[in-house]
Amino acid sequence: MYGNREQSDTTVLVVDDVPAGRHALGPVLRRAGHRVVPVAGGREALRELDERQRTGRLPDVALVDVGLPDMSGFDLCRRLKSRPPTAALPVVYFSAAVVAPRDRCRGLDAGGEAYLTVPADPLEVQAVVRAAVRGARRHGDAEALARRLTLLAEAVGAVQAARCPAELADAAAEGAARLTGSPAVAFVLGPGGELHRGASRERAALALPDAAAHEKVAGLVARLTAGRGGVRSAVVPASLWPAGFLRPGVREEARLVLAVPRGRRTPVCLAMPAGAGAGDALVARLAEAAALAAEPLLRYQAERHVALTLQRSFLPLPQGLLPEVPGVDLAVRYVPASRETEIGGDFYAAVSTGAGVLTAVGDVVGHSLEAATVMVEIRHALRAYCVEDPDPAALAARLDRMLQRYHPDVTATVCLALLHPGTGRVRVANAGHLPPLVVADGGGAAYVDADGPLLGLGLRRPEPAELVLARTDRLLMVTDGLVETRGTDIGVCLDRLRETAAGAPPGVDALCDLLLGRFGQDREDDIAMLALRLG
Structure with a gap:
């Protein structure tokens, strides 16, 4: 004006x-x-x-x-x-x-x-x-x-808050669009040549080009950034730039702002129509900020993939891999966190022993590749230790010492229950975990009075709790990912779980499905669940 x-x-x-x-x-x-x-x-x-x-x-x-x-x-x-x-x-x-x-x-x-x-x-x-x-x-x-510096600060903040390369690309594209007043797309080129793409909101609402066009862009970005660091701008002729990225069905020149920070290997490319962003230092700063944030995200994504593969490969599937214990019905569920950047250490286990069936549900504190690997160690150690002595109190003590010896900076929670199918007697040792819930078929549910310190602290442990499970009772063990809600007292969350479980239809599978349907949507942590009853 x-x-x-x-x-x-x-x-x-x-x-x-x-x-x-x-x-x-x-x-x-x-x-x-x-x-x-x-x-x-x-x-x-x-x-x-x-x-x-x-x-x-x-x-x-x-x-x-x-x-x-x-x-x-x-x-x-x-x-x-x-x-x-x-x-x-x-x-x-x-x-x-x-x-x-x-x-x-x-x-x-x-x-x-x-x-x-x-x-x-x-x-x-x-x-x-x-x-x-x-x-x-x-x-x-x-x-x-x-105003434009404010827009840049908001865009950089959104880029730095991204939880995965796709979110980062979306944030960078939206920031470039707001700075230039034009449609924009952003590309993050991974070390293996994989391309992560994001588009500004206005552009993302419409169809984008196919896989062949993305491969062409990946090759173009790789050539333009090969052996070059820093931030640079280039105009790509319409004959070399795939149609439809900036405007649906339109073949046009594109202005690319490419950034590869020194010492990094992950290029980020912001693409706009040729007349937009020319010589714009703020767009260049946004591209640089996106490139600085992209490489750690890609490393974390690779780590997450390894950790999830490791975690899930050691969690037995419900069908066919749980122990068949005469007189006991078992059901398990495992649901990974909905947030892409979280790697949990949640686990469950069920082992048939000479003294009955040993069940466990636990969680290694933290979200990392280390948490997933320690989870696997705990499950293997549990199976090995219960060959010699399946008593939950003895197992909790040995797992505690194992963590102190080999992982002194790691803590974990676990609840262990040993059920004798013939008598219904259950012995429960709890190490900092949510207590088991006993659910009656006719209505009503109550938590077992079992607690104790986390594994890995070397603290004295109370005596295990003992109870007798009736044939109409179900024993439910869960990780806190099922019920814990940020900003809500954990006692309130446990009360909600108990009240919902009390109204569940008969059967262990029906109980698990009801609770997952009620509490298991869009959780920020993994969920592990195990339910059993006398058959």
Whole structure:
């Protein structure tokens, strides 16, 4: 509105009720290359500005006579400065009568930029107008830069908060689109040549090109960044850039901003139409920030894949791999976290021993590849230890010592239960885990009074809890990923679980399915669940 036009390409609104005054100022301003819009009063000036606002052609400066008949020039200035569309319009007063120092002070206090006494030398009039326009443009440029710096800060924050390469690419593309006012797409090229793509919101709502086009872009980005670090910009001819990335079905030149920070190997490419983002340092900074954030995310994604593969390969599937124990029905469920960046250490186990069936549900504290590997160690150690002594208290003590010896910085929770199928007797040792829940078929549910310190702390453990499971009872063991909700007391969460389980239909599978349906959607942690009953 008050942008980067040449000084001679300006429009001046002259507000004067005296025709001679308007006619005197007009030639002076036109000789300096200004366009002149003459109006006869304050209300006419407001109507003219409203019309120009609708068409996007506001003037660059207003010359206002102080002594207008319908409102004073000071009042007109106050109105202009109080309305957002015209608040930045510079106002220069002129008067032949109201020229005392206090009048000048009133005018400046009302928001005016300058005060002319007429008749004035034409050169003075031209100089005052130039100064007023120049000041408004500098102010407008500073505000525009501040707005764009805010957009950049928001975009970098979104990029740094991304939890996976696809989220990062989406955030970078949206940031580039907001900075340039054009559609944008972003590409992150992984070390194996895999391409992660994101699009600005407006562009993402429409269909994007097929896999062949993505392969072409991956090859292009790899060639343009091969052996080169830093940030650079390149215009790709329409013949080399796949159609439809920026605008559906359109083949066009594309401007690429590519970043490979020094010492890194992951290129990030921001793509926009050729006319957008040219020489834009802020877009370059966004590309660099995205590239700095991309490599750790890709490393973490690879680590996550390894950890999840490891974790799930050692969790037996419900069908066919659980021990067949005469007189005992078993059901298990495992649901990975919905958040892509989380790697849990949740596990369950069921082992047939000479003293009955040993069941366990636990969670290694933390979300990392180490948590997943320690989880596997605990499951193997549990199976090995129970060959010699399946008592839950002895097993908890041995697992505690194992962690202290081999993983002194790791802690874990586990609940162990040994069920004798013939008598229904259950012995429970709990190490910092949620207590088991006994659910009756006829309604009602109660937690077993079993607690104790986490594994890995070397603290004294209480005696195990003992109970007798009736044939109409089910014993439920879960990890906290099923019920724990951020900002809600864990006691409240456990009460909700107990109340829901009490109304479950008969059977261990029905119980697990009901609870997963009620609590297991969009969880931020893995869920492990085991239910058993006497058959």
